Amino acid sequence: MKKHSARVAPLSACNSPVLTLTRVEGNSCICNHCETGKVGTRLPFGTAAVRATSNSWILGGAELEDHHPASPALAETHNEVNGPSSQWFWKQSIAQMKKCSWGIVVILCVCSSWSGSTQLAKSTLSRFDAPLTLTWFSTNWNFLFFPIYYVGYIIKSDEKQSPKQKYQECCRFFGDSGLTLKAFFTKAAPFGVLWTLTNYLYLHAIKKINTTDVSALFCCNKAFVFLLSWIVLRDKFMGVRIVAAIFAIAGIVMMTYADGFHSHSVIGIALVVGSASMSALYKVLFKLLLGSASFGEAALFLSVLGMFNVLLVTCIPIILYFTKVEYWSSFEKIPWCLLCGFSVLQLTFNILVNFGIAITYPTLISCGIVLSVPVNAVVDHYTSEIVFNSVRVIAIVIIGLGFFLLLLPEDWDVYIIKLLTRLKVQKKEESDGNVTTGTALQIRSCTTRPSFAH
Template identity: 65%
Template sequence: YPDNSSKSLLWSHSLLLFSLCSGEERPRENVVGSTADGQAANGGAPGAEPATGRWRLRCCIKVTAVQVRKALWGIAMVMCVCSSWAGSTQLAKLTFKQFDAPFTLTWFATTWNCLFFPLYYIGHLCKSPERQTPRQRFRECCRFFGDDGLTAKVFFTKVAPFGLLWILTNYLYLQALRKINTTDVSALFCCNKAFVFLLSWIVLRDRFMGVRIVAAIFAIAGIVMMTYADGFHSHSVMGITFVVASASMSALYKVLFKMVLGSAKFGEAALFLTIVGGANFVFISFVPVILYFTHVEYFGSLEDIPWLYLCGVAGLLFAFNILVNFGIAITYPTLISLGIVLSVPVNAMVDLYTCEIHFNAVRLIAVLIICLGFLMLLLPEDWDQCFIQLHAKLQSKREEPAEEEAGPGSSLNWSRRARPSMSTFTH
């Protein structure tokens, strides 16, 4: 007969066998404990930790796929923004050889803004699960202007000034194209990013950043050097003045929009631009008529107007505004801004091929300085902290092999030697 210890052992084994045969699950704590013990005994058997590792790997792969998709969309967006902006600039330059009417072209291109909200509503019908009628969607987007919606007072105080700034920006830009080449115009217009920072710092009390002040100085220096490159002739000075004024109007538009209206969603932005285009057609249509009869912007009959060029300029500007305002839905805003600055070398290649520009050293340095300042303005606000963290990670990776080779006795001395360089870099 077995003794008491043998009986207890046999009883426990019987209970274990019964539980296994009946399909009962063991407590979670025991499972984890047995898994850990099994891994320690068997040299790492599969358990909870490998499952967690596989879950993390799947998440990392999913996040990486999303980022890669967004980056690919960003590359396509950069090419589209660059092509539309450079194409509209070059085509406008060609249009003025047959149709010298910059304000009429501005009015015609701004009228195309009426298509923004209809196109947005078509996208809303195709994508949104809750389909609204055009009237319902219009009323919902009108809440952007306040609780009362779009009233006459709101229109004349919050919409009409931005419409005037929009027209002035495009009109001055086209006037500059009549005076100087497209490379200088596109490069100087990149200064609007610096003007936006200066106005935001002064008006909106945004955070002061030394690197952006340097970028603004680069922009101003590039403007002066660009003027010097042409020898301060009246024709070139007027063209540079027009494009700098256009960049200033663009910066004022962006800063005032943020201060008065704040940030807008896609539907609200589409409605706002549609109202600007409709107001341009209703209230500004008399100006091209007056300019025509006063022979300021005179053209022959309607048959003499190069409609293909006009529609091409208006269509490319419309596509550019769509990409700039709604491209952030599929890619990063920085990549969209890169498309604008990349239009400068594209315009330079076209001007060089058509022999409309002479690249001397001063002009080349001015263009590079302006583009460098534009790129510096694309840095995020916490770029210095990111750089410090990246430097710390790289330094820690360099220190790990050295600590392993030096042994435990010299690790303290090695860490002490690394501290002064980090503190000096931080300060």
């Protein structure tokens, strides 16, 4: 049995509009020191970056540098002690710079894939009015998760396992018996339903309102994750995240007010909020019921969701077709290029969100999601008749601010206090140094002053 901590894993995120997995444990490629072989982040809030290792090495190196050995023997000893710490420091600095550089690339890829899939969904639905069929079609591509992971495993890993061996190893995630029929219906099917609802409500909302409002409102899902994790998982209470949740709710109300509470826009906003709520419920339930997963287990789980989609969801688009709810005259008129383009971008986005933390920080991945809002705004400005009045702009800014507040680590206030204390100590030392210097100058001037006494 896996032990479940009372925390929501981070980034899992969000998939198809943003359903990612929660905390993923396993490979130690993220950090070699501390618990960081964990592929996860504190999901609801944006993800917790990996912890820094102890500073004792760095402080030790600094102390040694301040000491100047007086003899060759001491100098040799100094170099032997200081050398490893200096090399370790530079290796860590290079590693951090590399992760930040990869982070910039991942941010751009996440932003472009997320905003691109949203815009393609808008174009597709204008010619193919079948949001549930589009959801079903794109979810079928989840089958590719495990094969893509296995190819990456073969390239990176020194220990080679056959696909069957790797599959059996990852199946342990579902229990000692593996992926049985019972495990499929109890551990995978509920999340398949939530996945489908999240995507369907998101796509249906795109039919009602513009993509800028949809992408901005969906960012509220992190606030919903925090509220659910605080209530259900007994996650740590943080005042700043309560403020972020209030910002998210205020942004939703202002977004509704921006269009004058028209029924069309109210329905669209309600659909997006419902999609964000389903995404949050997906993440919290994953953490509560399944706990954590390695990269391979996460890939297999997402592929199993694709299997669920084919076996149990296929009948729904068929029923909607014959009842003329989602009907198209002929298969030749289906915009296959748009459908495939949307599915590819969505698959790319899900891969980056779930597995991008292997090469960069989860917080940077979350930034890529929120940056898609201004990208969609620019596209909507030139392609639609959206009106960016002051209320809509303020609502988007408030939601974005709440999103970034949720990215703060749990102990952010401790870092602020330490920083302020350090600045205060440095200022005091500088003032004491100035006073000492001034006193020394006064004494020197008194001793050098000529005497006129007779």
